[in-house]
Each structure stands twice: as structure tokens, then as C-alpha cells.
Amino acid sequence: MAADTGTSTDADQGVITITKGDRPLLKYQFTPSPYKVYVKQWYTPNGRQVLRDSPHDHVHHHALMYAIGADGVDFWGENPSAKPGSQLPRGEPKVTVSDAEGAAAATISQTIDWTGADGKRRLLEEREITLDLDAIPGASLLEWKTQFVPAAGLDKADLWGRHYFGLGLRMVPSMDNVGTFINSTGETGVHTRGTEYVVPAAWCAYTAPVDGAPVTIAMFCHQDNVRHPTKWFTMTKHFAYLSATLNLSKEPMTLTAHKPLDLRYGVVLWDGKVEKDAIQKAYDAWSKGGGG
Numbered sequence: 173m174a175a176d177t178g179t180s181t182d183a184d185q186g187v188i189t190i191t192k193g194d195r196p197l198l199k200y201q202f203t204p205s206p207y208k209v210y211v212k213q214w215y216t217p218n219g220r221q222v223l224r225d226s227p228h229d230h231v232h233h234h235a236l237m238y239a240i241g242a243d244g245v246d247f248w249g250e251n252p253s254a255k256p257g258s259q260l261p262r263g264e265p266k267v268t269v270s271d272a273e274g275a276a277a278a279t280i281s282q283t284i285d286w287t288g289a290d291g292k293r294r295l296l297e298e299r300e301i302t303l304d305l306d307a308i309p310g311a312s313l314l315e316w317k318t319q320f321v322p323a324a325g326l327d328k329a330d331l332w333g334r335h336y337f338g339l340g341l342r343m344v345p346s347m348d349n350v351g352t353f354i355n356s357t358g359e360t361g362v363h364t365r366g367t368e369y370v371v372p373a374a375w376c377a378y379t380a381p382v383d384g385a386p387v388t389i390a391m392f393c394h395q396d397n398v399r400h401p402t403k404w405f406t407m408t409k410h411f412a413y414l415s416a417t418l419n420l421s422k423e424p425m426t427l428t429a430h431k432p433l434d435l436r437y438g439v440v441l442w443d444g445k446v447e448k449d450a451i452q453k454a455y456d457a458w459s460k461g462g463g464g
Contacts, residue, residue, distance in 0.1 A: 255289035293323035333420030351380030392438035
């Protein structure tokens with residue numbers, strides 16, 4: 173803990189909690205539950221928690237998670253009979269807190285072996301998640317950086333997925349069926365089924381109520397990411413879902429030992445309804461490395 177910030181972290185029973193004073197900001201599941209490590213809870217600046225972990229209709233939806241397929245192993249689903257893969261961390265995560273006076277920022281870093289049910293490692297991931305309450309005024313910014321290489325001893329890994337595989341976000345029930353998506357292009361995208369669409373854009377956002385008041389969640393794709401602008405998967409009924417995908421369902425990717433896959437996403441949480449121009453301003457500042 174940095175004594176002059178009021179921001180602190182605590183690890184207990186596989187969960188890291190980031191707080192400012194006595195107020196929770198974020199909870200990170202750093203041990204597999206049961207197959208993935210992920211962001212378990214996340215709060216708006218006014219204290220509204222927006223993520224839903226492992227709902228009964230899709231128990232494999234873990235709040236804010238990253239999951240794709242590799243070498244025939246499904247790391248998204250969790251049906252034991254299908255022999256899903258697991259994200260197995262190496263050792264304890266590293267947690268750092270900003271030491272700047274008055275700042276509210278903390279970073280969680282993990283090395284993760286993506287391992288099949290047969291015990292064979294498919295991917296090695298270096299993950300870094302930073303929570304920052306100062307980068308974008310009036311918002312909570314979560315920056316998700318990850319690097320993938322084939323596991324040790326493998327020359328390559330074949331990445332695959334369904335049209336929603338990627339950095340996926342499941343929201344609390346009050347946000348289901350009633351919200352509105354917007355994105356940087358204003359386009360609807362390609363219809364897949366039901367209320368599902370896939371749309372290329374630099375960012376995508378959703379506004380819906382939590383505890384009786386609107387909140388806005390936006391996902392940003394950095395311009396240096398492969399296949400930018402990303403293909404956003406959106407869904408409003410019978411539940412709301414947002415995912416940043418690599419379009420692996422149509423364009424599988426071969427990852428080699430000499431060319432890592434580096435990905436950088438921003439996820440931003442505001443209280444209230446935030447208009448397109450304000451989201452674009454925040455995206456422009458974030459993508460250039462600054463605040464809002």
C-alpha cells in the first residue's frame with residue numbers, strides 16, 4: 173500500500189480487492205474459478221457494481237474475462253464433458269499501487285499457462301491489468317494488456333474462436349434487455365442471430381441502469397492491436413453482453429514462437445449516460461497514452 177494515496181490492495185481466498193479508503197473499486201479472481209482468472213467485480217466512481225459472475229444461464233461467463241480457443245482446446249466454455257482448458261497462473265500475482273500523491277491506481281500482473289485438460293500447455297500469457305481513477309475525469313479506467321506466445325516447446329499455436337470469443341463482459345441483470353449500444357462508426361454491423369451483431373469499430377459502449385441510475389460501459393481497442401479496428405460482439409436480449417473479438421470464427425490465426433500476440437484494451441466505466449462525443453474524446457486521449 174502507498175500510504176499517501178488511500179488506495180490499497182488485499183489478497184484473500186484467491187481474490188485481490190482494490191480499495192480507496194473503505195470503498196471497494198475492483199475485485200480480481202487470481203486463482204482459477206474454476207477454469208479462468210478474471211475481473212470479478214468492478215464499481216463505478218459512485219459505487220455501483222456492474223459485473224455478473226457465473227450466472228445460472230451461462231456459468232462460464234465470468235464477469236470481465238479473456239478467453240479464446242487454441243490448438244483445438246476451448247478456453248471459453250466450461251462443460252466438463254467437453255474437456256475445457258484452464259488458465260493456470262504461475263506463482264503469486266504481482267500487485268503494485270501508485271505512489272503519486274492523491275492518485276488512485278493499481279496494477280495486477282500475472283504469468284498464466286493456458287493448459288488443456290490433458291495437462292499440455294498451449295499458450296503462455298503475460299497479463300497486466302491496471303485500474304486508474306485519474307486517467308479519465310469522472311470515470312474508472314481499466315486497462316487490459318496481454319501478450320501471448322506458444323507454450324514452451326511449441327513452434328506455433330493455432331488460435332480459433334466463435335464469433336463472441338475475446339475480452340468478454342457480462343453485466344448485472346438490471347442492465348439486460350433495456351440498454352443501448354453505440355460505437356465509433358455509428359454502424360449496426362452484421363447480424364448473426366437474435367439480437368447479436370458483430371461490428372468493426374475503434375470502440376463500443378453500452379448504457380443501462382444499475383441500482384436505478386444509468387451507467388455507461390465502453391470498451392476501447394488500441395490502434396496498435398492486430399486486426400484493428402476490432403470486431404465487437406454485442407447482444408441485448410435475453411441478456412446484455414459485449415466482447416472485443418479478433419474475428420477468429422472467420423479468420424483463425426497462427427501464433428508463432430517468434431511473433432508474440434500483443435493486445436491492449438481499455439474498459440471505461442462512468443456513472444450516467446455518456447454521449448458519443450465524450451466517449452470519442454476519452455478514446456482519443458487513451459489511445460495516445462493520456463487521460464480524458
